[in-house]
Amino acid sequence: MKYNARKDAAGGGGGASFAIPCVDIKKFVASLAFLTLFVAFWQLQPYGSLLTAARSSSAAASPCSLLATATAAADLPSSNATAETAASKDQPVATATTASASAVPVRLARAARPEDPNKRVLRPYGSAAALFVQFGAYRGGPRTFAVVGLASKPTHVFGTPYFKCEWVPNPTAGDPSPRPVRTKAYKMLPDWGYGRVYTVVVVNCTFPSNPNVANAGGKLLVHAYYSTASRRYERFVALEEAPGSYEESRFSPPFQYDYLYCGSSLYGNLSASRIREWVAYHAHFFGPRSHFVLHDADGISSEVRAVLDPWVRAGRVTLQDIRAQAEYDGYYYNQFLVVNDCLHRYRHAANWTFFFDVDEYLYLPNGQRLDEVLGKLSGYTQFTIEQNPMSSKLCVQNPSRNYSR
Numbered sequence: 001m002k003y004n005a006r007k008d009a010a011g012g013g014g015g016a017s018f019a020i021p022c023v024d025i026k027k028f029v030a031s032l033a034f035l036t037l038f039v040a041f042w043q044l045q046p047y048g049s050l051l052t053a054a055r056s057s058s059a060a061a062s063p064c065s066l067l068a069t070a071t072a073a074a075d076l077p078s079s080n081a082t083a084e085t086a087a088s089k090d091q092p093v094a095t096a097t098t099a100s101a102s103a104v105p106v107r108l109a110r111a112a113r114p115e116d117p118n119k120r121v122l123r124p125y126g127s128a129a130a131l132f133v134q135f136g137a138y139r140g141g142p143r144t145f146a147v148v149g150l151a152s153k154p155t156h157v158f159g160t161p162y163f164k165c166e167w168v169p170n171p172t173a174g175d176p177s178p179r180p181v182r183t184k185a186y187k188m189l190p191d192w193g194y195g196r197v198y199t200v201v202v203v204n205c206t207f208p209s210n211p212n213v214a215n216a217g218g219k220l221l222v223h224a225y226y227s228t229a230s231r232r233y234e235r236f237v238a239l240e241e242a243p244g245s246y247e248e249s250r251f252s253p254p255f256q257y258d259y260l261y262c263g264s265s266l267y268g269n270l271s272a273s274r275i276r277e278w279v280a281y282h283a284h285f286f287g288p289r290s291h292f293v294l295h296d297a298d299g300i301s302s303e304v305r306a307v308l309d310p311w312v313r314a315g316r317v318t319l320q321d322i323r324a325q326a327e328y329d330g331y332y333y334n335q336f337l338v339v340n341d342c343l344h345r346y347r348h349a350a351n352w353t354f355f356f357d358v359d360e361y362l363y364l365p366n367g368q369r370l371d372e373v374l375g376k377l378s379g380y381t382q383f384t385i386e387q388n389p390m391s392s393k394l395c396v397q398n399p400s401r402n403y404s405r
Helices: 025-043 045-060 079-088 153-158 272-286 302-313 323-327 335-345 370-376
Strands: 133-139 144-152 162-169 181-184 186-188 198-206 218-225 233-241 257-266 290-296 317-321 350-354
Touching: 133 233, 133 335, 144 153, 144 218, 144 233, 144 335, 153 198, 162 198, 198 218, 198 335, 257 272, 257 335, 272 290, 272 302, 290 335, 302 317
Parallel strands: 257 290, 257 350, 290 317
Antiparallel strands: 133 144, 144 198, 162 181, 162 218, 186 198, 218 233
């Protein structure tokens, strides 16, 4: 049905004049959608400031004459004056309630739900200890790796965290999209329960075969899971091998050294003269094919460093700075972390690796030689050395007497 709009300004023609303005359906739908969004934003309390701007812009931008615009009270002397002015122009009129331009729109606040006073809430802030803190990662052989680090002791003693390993090969021209190799890791806690906030964790990754057999290089990824009841985990790159860097020959003898010493954490006020004596004695005891690895846990003063520098330059001593371990509360300056890292780092560097402190001296009675004694122990992978307190006598007067007791 088509309406013919008629407008008579004089009001004649025998009947009441009326006008039906044209309504564009697209603009009507757009206005309806705008009003829907307007109501939705009204319910959101944080967007109340945006609501004022939306109301003012929508009132000034209506294109259809059927939707009358509201004017501010400052522009309109009165509603009657507005009606009279509009009637003289024969236009539809809509009067608005006068309001101050600075008035704040009313916000509709939702009713707060009553809280149960007996329902307690736990709110965590920060983290007490890390799931895993990597210290080192090394190849233990053609198909095995060791990742050494620290971890939260309560988590690993009372929880069920576990690890998985993944080798991601580097792409090559012959295999541009190599498939990763995955295996489940074996976890070891080698500090005998002496850990404090942190305990030592050695993650062993053993694959069915050498994952880098083509020597194209790749990355060893470790997936550290929080527990068996959760799929949440942390993934990190533990080790990376460059193309062509793999050498299988270094995992079998002859090794670089006959004997290697792995020292514990050096801390406190060390005597430079005592360190000079200790290093000189054991360098002679082990012979020229030996090496010493020392770990500075803030115990190497300038005087002690001056004593060690000649040995370092001669290639007989390696001094590693481990002062960063102080941030992680472990047993005795994290000595279990240090010695386990040294074990795996130099696992294939010497025939025998020794672990003892710098206040201890190795001694073979009756003029025995070290290679003769170790030759009798070649069928064993580990042995312990009997400890005796040092004698208070500076000189041995009678070798038949036991001055150590």
